[in-house]
Amino acid sequence: MPNQESPSPIPAKRPSGTSAPLTPGYAGHVSAVNCPAYEPETVEQALLEALTPFGGIASFVREGQTVLLKPNLLSPRPPEQAVTTHPTVVAAVAKLCFAAGASRVWVGDSCAGDHSEKRLWEKTGMTAAVPAAGAELKSFTEAVKPLPVGDLTVPVPSWLEEVDVVISLPKLKTHILTVLTCALKNTYGLVVGHAKAVYHGHFPSPREISHFLVDLHQALPPALNIVDAVTVMEGDGPANGTPAHAGLLLAARDPVAIDAVASRIFGVSPAAVPLIRRAEEVGLGAADLADITVVGSGKERAATCRFRHSRALFLQKLPPSLFKLTTYLLTYRPKINQTTCVRCGVCAETCSQDAIIQRPDGTYRVEKARCILCMCCLEACPHEAVDVNSPARWLRRRRRKRREDKAV
Ligand code: SF4
Ligand code: SF4
Structure with missing residues (x-):
């Protein structure tokens, strides 16, 4: 692919606080x-x-x-x-x-x-x-x-x-x-x-x-x-x-x-x-x-204008060596919604870690310990059937279950 060097009417300016020079034509x-x-x-x-x-x-x-x-x-x-x-x-x-x-x-x-x-x-x-x-x-x-x-x-x-x-x-x-x-x-x-x-x-x-x-x-x-x-x-x-x-x-x-x-x-x-x-x-x-x-x-x-960012913003702060373990302990893992899943298997084929397993009854589940939280299954699912579990969701579910148990 040949490089495209086009004249820019905007003069390049070097941002303060950067050590590397800007590539010519990239002007901020x-x-x-x-x-x-x-x-x-x-x-x-x-x-x-x-x-x-x-x-x-x-x-x-x-x-x-x-x-x-x-x-x-x-x-x-x-x-x-x-x-x-x-x-x-x-x-x-x-x-x-x-x-x-x-x-x-x-x-x-x-x-x-x-x-x-x-x-x-x-x-x-x-x-x-x-x-x-x-x-x-x-x-x-x-x-x-x-x-x-x-x-x-x-x-x-x-x-x-x-x-x-x-x-x-x-x-x-x-x-x-x-x-x-x-x-x-x-x-x-x-x-x-x-x-x-x-x-x-x-x-x-x-x-x-x-x-x-x-x-x-x-x-x-x-x-x-x-x-x-x-x-x-x-x-x-x-x-x-x-x-x-x-x-x-x-x-x-x-x-x-x-x-x-x-x-x-x-x-x-x-x-x-x-x-x-x-x-x-x-x-x-x-x-x-x-x-x-x-x-x-x-x-x-x-x-x-302001729009909501992802609830997992803090994931960026985790050091690479602790990412898999910390997210596992915090229960951050994909979860398959069995109601909307159509059992097409696309997520399992996409997962590079073989972390999505088909059960004998045809449904799919995520093997949490194998998952590296790459989100490829979530991106690949055409039916919005993959969501991400999180501590907040886990706590909400626990509270709801306690309330339901009390009501019974
Ligand atoms: S890609 Fe989506 S619909 Fe297909 S099996 Fe996976 S979760 Fe279910
Ligand atoms: S997040 Fe990545 S590693 Fe985890 S189950 Fe989905 S595709 Fe596999």
């Missing part, structure tokens, strides 16, 4: 614009406004290039559930790329779990929206090529070699393991299939997986990030949180700055997010809000 600037609804004209207008401070799409896409749009297509869920990037946003960016002279616009993401791509694309609205915009959906089940990332070799689709520019289109959501999923984490979907679950086994704590995700982001840097924050997911994302209307589109070259602004939307300091901290350490961008310039009609809204 974020565009935040109002986008009240997913109507095509509204999104297209908001997109034009969001890109204006960067010189428009022409600063990123040139005549004849092949562009990959990388939305978040976590699992086959409809757009209104706010699990995936909205198809209207994907289609609007694709049209803009063609208007800038792109010869091919591809759209692709590797979902969590073993789902058919046909079902994934249909459920997420991509089957209808992507071809209508003249773009093409790319499969992650074709040939793969190895990509060196740190000490590992990571499988990515071989067609990535033909891509000139990657534009990342994350959905803004909370994440029970990494606090939030936005620009920095979105690159993970370029890794093919089950390998993603396996890497969680190699890096079994928020801090360790954050280092790996930053290495991966450096190996596959998008030229531009456009965040779908019209409807965000608050609470315990990335799959089972609550959709909430934020009415924003965010855009930036700098993935750290855009994630820092996104973390504030959930009332979380960027310094509390290991992914952002690590990315700043290696010089990927600006993490200190004091060093980030936000422009656009949604600037005030981005600074003042």
Whole structure:
């Protein structure tokens, strides 16, 4: 994938408090614009406004290039559930790329779990929206090529070699393991299939997986990030949180700055997010809000709107060596809801630790001691049947049971 070096109308500025120099072109600037609804004209207008401070799409896409749009297509869920990037946003960016002279616009993401791509694309609205915009959906089940990332070799689709520019289109959501999923984490979907679950086994704590995700982001840097924050997911994302209307589109070259602004939307300091901290350490961008310039009609809204973060925020503070034991003792483990589970087995196939066991009666259960709390089962389940147990929930259940026992 050739590197895209585009001239920026925004001068690079080096944030205070960072030891590493900023990569040229990453400027600590974020565009935040109002986008009240997913109507095509509204999104297209908001997109034009969001890109204006960067010189428009022409600063990123040139005549004849092949562009990959990388939305978040976590699992086959409809757009209104706010699990995936909205198809209207994907289609609007694709049209803009063609208007800038792109010869091919591809759209692709590797979902969590073993789902058919046909079902994934249909459920997420991509089957209808992507071809209508003249773009093409790319499969992650074709040939793969190895990509060196740190000490590992990571499988990515071989067609990535033909891509000139990657534009990342994350959905803004909370994440029970990494606090939030936005620009920095979105690159993970370029890794093919089950390998993603396996890497969680190699890096079994928020801090360790954050280092790996930053290495991966450096190996596959998008030229531009456009965040779908019209409807965000608050609470315990990335799959089972609550959709909430934020009415924003965010855009930036700098993935750290855009994630820092996104973390504030959930009332979380960027310094509390290991992914952002690590990315700043290696010089990927600006993490200190004091060093980030936000422009656009949604600037005030981005600074003042607040949505609920995950209840597991404290997990970030656990040292990697104590993560598995502490979360086990605190009863933080996935729990399968036997009422909503349809016994499809996707979670068991996804789990790299073989911690999801099928009972003789066909139901599934989590073997708590084996679980590393990677959340892959929760992400992969298409039926919202996996939740996370916690001490608070355990106490609530105990109190309820005592009350019921007394009443009898
Ligand atoms: S929890 Fe049930 S419905 Fe969800 S993936 Fe597992 S088996 Fe399928
Ligand atoms: S059971 Fe535990 S280890 Fe297995 S996928 Fe779920 S969270 Fe990860």
